[in-house]
Amino acid sequence: xxxxxxxxxxxxxxxxxxxxxxxxxxxxxxxxxxxxxxxxxxxxxxxxxxxxxxxxxxxxxxxxxxxxxxxxxx
Amino acid sequence: xxxxxxxxxxxxxxxxxxxxxxxxxxxxxxxxxxxxxxxxxxxxxxxxxxxxxxxxxxxxxxxxxxxxxxxxxxxxxxxxxxxxxxxxxxxxxxxxxxxxxxxxxxxxxxxxxxxxxxxxxxxxxxxxxxxxxxxxxxxxxxxxxxxxxxxxxxxxxxxxxxxxxxxxxxxxxxxxxxxxxxxxxxxxxxxxxxxxxxxxxxxxxxxxxxxxxxxxxxxxxxxxxxxxxxxxxxxxxxxxxxxxxxxxxxxxxxxxxxxxxxxxxxxxxxxxxxxxxxxxxxxxxxxxxxxxxxxxxxxxxxxxxxxxxxxxxxxxxxxxxxxxxxxxxxxxxxxxxxxxxxxxxxxxxxxxxxxxxxxxxxxxxxxxxxxxxxxxxxxxxxxxxxxxxxxxxxxxxxxxxxxxxxxxxxxxxxxxxxxxxxxxxxxxxxxxxxxxxxxxxxxxxxxxxxxxxxxxxxxxxxxxxxxxxxxxxxxxxxxxxxxxxxxxxxxxxxxxxxxxxxxxxxxxxxxxxxxxxxxxxxx
Numbered sequence: 001x002x003x004x005x006x007x008x009x010x011x012x013x014x015x016x017x018x019x020x021x022x023x024x025x026x027x028x029x030x031x032x033x034x035x036x037x038x039x040x041x042x043x044x045x046x047x048x049x050x051x052x053x054x055x056x057x058x059x060x061x062x063x064x065x066x067x068x069x070x071x072x073x074x
Numbered sequence: 075x076x077x078x079x080x081x082x083x084x085x086x087x088x089x090x091x092x093x094x095x096x097x098x099x100x101x102x103x104x105x106x107x108x109x110x111x112x113x114x115x116x117x118x119x120x121x122x123x124x125x126x127x128x129x130x131x132x133x134x135x136x137x138x139x140x141x142x143x144x145x146x147x148x149x150x151x152x153x154x155x156x157x158x159x160x161x162x163x164x165x166x167x168x169x170x171x172x173x174x175x176x177x178x179x180x181x182x183x184x185x186x187x188x189x190x191x192x193x194x195x196x197x198x199x200x201x202x203x204x205x206x207x208x209x210x211x212x213x214x215x216x217x218x219x220x221x222x223x224x225x226x227x228x229x230x231x232x233x234x235x236x237x238x239x240x241x242x243x244x245x246x247x248x249x250x251x252x253x254x255x256x257x258x259x260x261x262x263x264x265x266x267x268x269x270x271x272x273x274x275x276x277x278x279x280x281x282x283x284x285x286x287x288x289x290x291x292x293x294x295x296x297x298x299x300x301x302x303x304x305x306x307x308x309x310x311x312x313x314x315x316x317x318x319x320x321x322x323x324x325x326x327x328x329x330x331x332x333x334x335x336x337x338x339x340x341x342x343x344x345x346x347x348x349x350x351x352x353x354x355x356x357x358x359x360x361x362x363x364x365x366x367x368x369x370x371x372x373x374x375x376x377x378x379x380x381x382x383x384x385x386x387x388x389x390x391x392x393x394x395x396x397x398x399x400x401x402x403x404x405x406x407x408x409x410x411x412x413x414x415x416x417x418x419x420x421x422x423x424x425x426x427x428x429x430x431x432x433x434x435x436x437x438x439x440x441x442x443x444x445x446x447x448x449x450x451x452x453x454x455x456x457x458x459x460x461x462x463x464x465x466x467x468x469x470x471x472x473x474x475x476x477x478x479x480x481x482x483x484x485x486x487x488x489x490x491x492x493x494x495x496x497x498x499x500x501x502x503x504x505x506x507x508x509x510x511x512x513x514x515x516x517x518x519x520x521x522x523x524x525x526x527x528x529x530x531x532x533x534x535x536x537x538x539x540x541x542x543x544x545x546x547x548x549x550x551x552x553x554x555x556x557x558x559x560x561x562x563x564x565x566x567x568x569x570x571x572x573x574x575x576x577x578x579x580x581x582x583x584x585x586x587x588x589x590x591x592x593x594x595x596x597x
Contacts, residue, residue, distance in 0.1 A: 005585055012326075012582070041134065042549055045542070049144050053538055061322040061582075069319050070586045 002071045013062025016055045023051045093222045094234045096288050097215040100170050100281040101235055103274070104211045105242025106249075107177040108142065108204055110270045112341060112544075113246050113359075117267045121185040122193045138198050142205035143541025149209020150529030151308060157214050157525035158307035161298070162221075163290045165525070166214035167282060173207035174278025176200040181271030205537070213529030220516040221291040226381060232512035233377020237370050240504070243340055244366045247359050249273065255356075293521045307526040311519075320518050321531050327587045328514060329535025331393045331579025332507040334572035336536065337543035338400065339500035340366070342568065345544055346404065347493070350551070350565040351411025352452075352481040357490065364494050369501030373509040380510030384589035389514065392506025393580040399499075400569050407496050408565055410489050416446040436462050449486030454479065476559075539575055546571045 027043040064070065111118065123134050149169070157165035180200050186193045216235050223231035249270045257266040290298075297303050304310050311317050340362065347358040376388050409415065422445040429438050437459050444452040458477040460467045467475070485493060511532075519527040547568030554564040 001585070008581070008585060037134075042545070045140060045144070045545065049538060050542060053534060057322055057326055060318070061326050064315075064319045064322065065586070069315075070323065 002068060005065050005070055006068060009062045009065025009067075011062070012058045012065060016058030016060075016062060019051060019058070020055050023047060090222055090224075090231060093288065094219055094231060096284045097219050098234055098238050100166065100285055101211060101215045102238040102242045102245065103277045103281050104170060104173045104208055105239045106245045106277065107173050107274050108208050109243045109246040110177070110250065110274075111142065111180070111201065111204070113243075113250055113344075114267055114270070117263060118197070120263075121267070122183070122197050123186060134194065138194070138201050140541055140545045141198060142201040142208075143537035145202050145205035146209035146533035146537030146541070147530055149206035150213055150533040151209075151526065152206065153210020154213055154526035154529040155307050157210070157217070158304050158523055161290050161294055162214050162218045162525065163285070163288055166211055166218070167285050169207040169210040169214065170278055170281055170285065172203055173211065174274050174282075176203040176207065177271050177274040177278075181268040181274075209529065209533050209537070213525050213532060216512040217516060217525050217528065218291050220513065221293040221521070227378075228516065229380035229385065229510050229513040230374065230378040232516065233374045233509045236377060236508050236512055237373045239336075239508070240340065240366050240370050240373070240501070244363055244370070246270065247363050247366075251356060251359055251363075297521055302522060304522040307523045311523045311527040311530070317519065317523065317527055321527060323582075323586055324515055324518055324528070324531035325535055327579060327583035328389060328511060329531050330539040331535075331576040331583065332389065332511055333536040333538075333540025334543055334575045334579075335393060335396045335507045336504050337540040338396070338547075338569070338572040339497075339504040342543050342547055342572070343407075343497050343500055345548070346407065346565075346568075347411060349548075350408060350562075352413075352483045353411055353493075354482045354484045357484060361490065361493050361497055365497035365501045368494075369498055369505055372502055372505035376506050376509030377513065380513060385510040385514035385517075386583065386587050386589040388510050389507050390580055390583050390587075392503050393576045393583070396500075396503045396507075397573050397577045397580060400573055401566060403496055403499060404566050404569055407493065410493055410496075411483065411485065412565075413444070413446060413450060413452050413483055416448060416450055419445050419447060431462060432459075434461055434463070434466075435459050448489065450489065451484045453482045453484075543572055 023046060027047055031039050031043055118138075119134065153165050153169055156168075177200075180197060183189075183193060183196050183200075212235075215238075216232055219235050220228055220232050250267075253266050253269045254262045257269075289295075294303075311321065343365075344358060344362045347353040347361060348355065353361070376392075380388050424443040426441045427438070428441075429436065431437075437457065439458075440456045442452075442454045442456075444454075446452070456477050456479050458475075460470070460475055515528040515532060516524065550570055551562045551565060551568045554562045554567045556563055
């Protein structure tokens with residue numbers, strides 16, 4: 001189990017890092033295609049609120065998992 | 075001796091029941107306050123936002139609704155810190171007063187037609203206050219109840235607090251339906267929608283009175299007497315690695331998935347019935363209300379079961395089943411509710427036209443009534459308003475001439491019952507993931523920083539991941555619309571977000587969380 005926890009830790013950290021450019025690119029494409037008020041509201045919430053929380057928590061959690069912090073099964 | 079034990083046990087149970095009742099009533103009222111905004115989202119968008127773009131108005135309302143969720147973690151930090159320093163009792167008294175006051179004032183604000191952009195701005199600020207108050211309330215009430223409960227029944231006793239969110243939603247829908255039915259649609263849309271907001275002040279007054287009589291949590295009192303309370307719970311919770319890792323585990327392995335399952339099973343289901351299936355307002359609310367009433371006792375069932383078999387197994391099972399069955403459930407709901415694939419009885423179709431002059435405008439109303447073979451009835455009211463003067467009409471941009479179309483589907487009894495069943499299944503998932511979670515969170519953190527530490531992952535999971543379900547899912551469905559006046563190509567596209575979050579959460583929870591049972595003693 002501890003090996004799986006560590007390997008998956010790499011996956012979480014990579015997901016956390018990868019989500020940042022993906023979300024920014026998608027937001028820029030959609031806003032450029034249709035710069036409406038709705039688009040701005042939606043992407044502002046995603047980029048300012050949701051994305052930082054997902055990225056920070058996945059990266060930090062992933063690093064803890066890689067270091068074996070959850071090995072005892074908390 | 076045996077008699078003494080029995081008497082003291084009875085006294086203990088009675089005292090715990092009193093604590094649960096007093097805490098639950100206040101928390102239920104807070105949820106009621108918070109949810110009437112969501113239940114009245116459509117009317118609020120018409121009252122407080124410009125009417126020329128209804129989609130933008132609805133999205134702005136959903137964004138305001140979501141703002142209330144997004145600030146919940148900040149309320150959790152602010153009030154959690156207070157609760158860990160000065161005590162649980164006074165902190166959640168303050169949150170109750172802020173919540174009640176904000177809700178009451180929303181009911182008093184003049185609409186967009188009277189004060190322009192001040193209206194949405196004031197509503198936005200009050201919604202933020204509601205979110206902050208709720209962020210402080212839940213953690214306080216749960217911690218308070220858990221610290222009064224015997225360790226082998228913590229799942230059972232805290233599950234009563236867990237019923238309050240669903241009951242709060244139920245009461246909010248009930249009050250709205252009663253006011254709407256007693257006043258009639260016109261009066262309700264004009265001013266009656268304010269009544270549920272104004273009513274809040276009386277409910278809060280009663281709850282404050284009850285809570286004033288409660289005593290402080292025994293664990294916190296002991297800690298305070300010994301001078302062991304935390305002087306900086308924020309730093310202790312989030313700067314110390316051992317606590318931070320548990321906060322992250324609670325968020326990614328439990329509350330994020332629980333949040334999306336909660337909001338999909340209750341809020342998204344209602345929105346789906348009303349917007350994708352066009353089910354009539356009263357009927358769709360009754361479907362949700364009945365499912366909530368029947369499903370709510372299961373919070374206690376799963377809370378109690380978690381004392382026996384552990385919190386993790388039940389929560390993870392709920393998440394997994396939700397991930398695997400949301401698509402087929404919503405497909406069935408769409409098949410039963412939407413008239414798209416139903417066979418129309420053509421000879422029963424009635425079309426009425428009405429034309430009238432209102433000032434300088436001409437108003438043309440076309441009402442179409444259809445009946446389908448399975449007993450479903452469908453009503454479409456199309457209103458076209460344009461200036462009588464052809465020159466003025468020609469000068470108007472195309473989108474100003476767009477007709478306003480209202481669609482209403484009324485289901486026959488057998489389909490109505492099946493629809494309740496499908497929503498009830500989702501409510502059961504909610505009870506599985508939410509029933510044991512309070513006890514699970516309480517057991518992760520020590521008393522001195524419990525209020526702060528458990529509140530943050532709870533409110534990020536529910537407030538941010540869960541609270542954004544309506545906004546993100548609506549957006550995902552809208553993205554499949556092939557043209558501005560065409561229906562979405564994939565009405566189920568909105569499910570992608572909750573399924574993805576719950577799936578990731580299930581994997582993390584399964585791999586990293588230990589299954590805890592009644593053997594855990596909190597201190």
